[in-house]
Amino acid sequence: MTEYSNLISSIEESKTLAITSLIKRLQAEGKKILSFSAGEPDFNTPEYIKSAAISAIRNNQTKYTPVQGTAKFIESIVEKFNKDNNLFFKNENILVSTGAKQSLYNVMLALCNPGDEVIMQSPYWVSYPEITKIAQAKPVIINTDIKNNFKIHPDQLKEAITEKTKVFLFNTPSNPTGTVYSKSEILDLAEVLIDKDIFIVSDEIYEKILFDGEKHFSIGSIDELKNRTVTINGVSKAFAMTGWRIGYAGGNKDIIKLAKNLQSQSTSNASSISQAAANAALNGDGKEISKMVEEFNLRRNYIVKELQSIEGINCTTPKGAFYTFFDVSNYYNKSFNDFAVIDSISFCNYLINEANIGLVPGVAFGNDNCVRMSYAASMDDIKEGISRLKEFLLKLN
Numbered sequence: 229m230t231e232y233s234n235l236i237s238s239i240e241e242s243k244t245l246a247i248t249s250l251i252k253r254l255q256a257e258g259k260k261i262l263s264f265s266a267g268e269p270d271f272n273t274p275e276y277i278k279s280a281a282i283s284a285i286r287n288n289q290t291k292y293t294p295v296q297g298t299a300k301f302i303e304s305i306v307e308k309f310n311k312d313n314n315l316f317f318k319n320e321n322i323l324v325s326t327g328a329k330q331s332l333y334n335v336m337l338a339l340c341n342p343g344d345e346v347i348m349q350s351p352y353w354v355s356y357p358e359i360t361k362i363a364q365a366k367p368v369i370i371n372t373d374i375k376n377n378f379k380i381h382p383d384q385l386k387e388a389i390t391e392k393t394k395v396f397l398f399n400t401p402s403n404p405t406g407t408v409y410s411k412s413e414i415l416d417l418a419e420v421l422i423d424k425d426i427f428i429v430s431d432e433i434y435e436k437i438l439f440d441g442e443k444h445f446s447i448g449s450i451d452e453l454k455n456r457t458v459t460i461n462g463v464s465k466a467f468a469m470t471g472w473r474i475g476y477a478g479g480n481k482d483i484i485k486l487a488k489n490l491q492s493q494s495t496s497n498a499s500s501i502s503q504a505a506a507n508a509a510l511n512g513d514g515k516e517i518s519k520m521v522e523e524f525n526l527r528r529n530y531i532v533k534e535l536q537s538i539e540g541i542n543c544t545t546p547k548g549a550f551y552t553f554f555d556v557s558n559y560y561n562k563s564f565n566d567f568a569v570i571d572s573i574s575f576c577n578y579l580i581n582e583a584n585i586g587l588v589p590g591v592a593f594g595n596d597n598c599v600r601m602s603y604a605a606s607m608d609d610i611k612e613g614i615s616r617l618k619e620f621l622l623k624l625n
């Protein structure tokens with residue numbers, strides 16, 4: 229047999245998608261697993277968005293669109309960036325893609341050459357290192373600590389930069405930690421980047437899901453960085469539209485053109501119907517988002533209070549997104565019957581098999597001391613899940 233691609237063979241399956249399919253398989257076999265592994269809102273796509281999609285179908289907006297996206301949607305994105313993010317783009321600065329994941333993928337491939345280094349923090353979103361490797365670049369990881377709410381200190385960024393650094397990949401609010409960087413913290417990081425020849429790719433997909441009065445700030449709005457920052461966003465999280473697959477990038481027109489050329493030779497345009505729906509989403513009044521965020525906030529408050537009351541768990545308060553990422557390493561090297569817990573994977577396996585609750589091992593995000601619990605689940609399930617968690621942690625000796 230001839231060899232398969234070395235590059236693609238080195239790419240791991242998304243660990244979060246893998247755990248979600250394991251949970252679905254066990255559920256299909258009849259096990260009553262309560263899953264807290266979801267990376268998507270448990271709410272339905274709002275009716276006004278669905279209606280826009282139905283109208284698009286009825287009006288035969290079912291053909292290819294320009295690769296870059298429909299003129300109408302691009303205009304809405306330009307306006308959104310202007311209104312929400314202080315980013316002043318023209319149409320040529322925007323590329324619509326099949327999910328923010330493809331936006332990231334296109335942009336990283338447009339920026340990186342073999343041997344380039346891409347700085348990102350750990351915990352990171354699972355796909356960052358793998359997309360970096362597909363772009364033939366090397367992930368350079370800055371480890372952050374739960375003590376500092378998983379935030380990078382500017383000195384750490386300074387130390388990580390070498391002459392090979394091509395991109396600083398930044399994500400706030402963060403998946404998996406829910407960490408939100410304030411404007412002043414971002415300005416401090418920007419200080420380090422200003423006189424360096426480095427691109428910034430800023431993933432802001434959770435920008436609308438914020439708590440405790442936090443405000444989102446876009447690093448690309450800093451004058452000295454705006455020409456070399458690409459901002460990634462999409463409708464998956466804010467509008468409960470994960471299945472519609474619409475993301476977009478805004479940045480320097482030369483980078484966007486390269487990303488567009490790449491997309492033109494792979495998937496062409498994102499779905500015409502989904503673009504019409506996403507256009508309606510961006511032009512809505514935001515009431516549905518507020519309702520969703522209010523509900524997430526109630527769940528977050530409950531979970532954090534409960535987790536912080538469990539001896540042996542170290543949990544900070546997430547300020548955005550819909551995840552808690554907490555340290556369970558005090559339970560390592562303990563066991564129940566024949567089940568030994570030694571790391572985040574065995575911890576999660578123990579809970580899936582014994583307690584019927586699904587969490588995601590922190591190692592998937594580059595931190596083996598922690599696990600991720602999503603609160604994109606009903607309050608009843610959360611209460612039941614926390615109670616099972618408490619019960620089964622007590623059994624570990």
Ligand SMILES: Cc1ncc(COP(=O)(O)O)c(C=O)c1O
Pocket residue numbers: 267326327328329330353399402403431433462463464470473474475
């Ligand atoms: C941090 C982060 N960026 C990007 C994405 C990709 O989103 P999309 O559904 O638009 O591809 C996700 C999805 O989980 C995410 O958590």
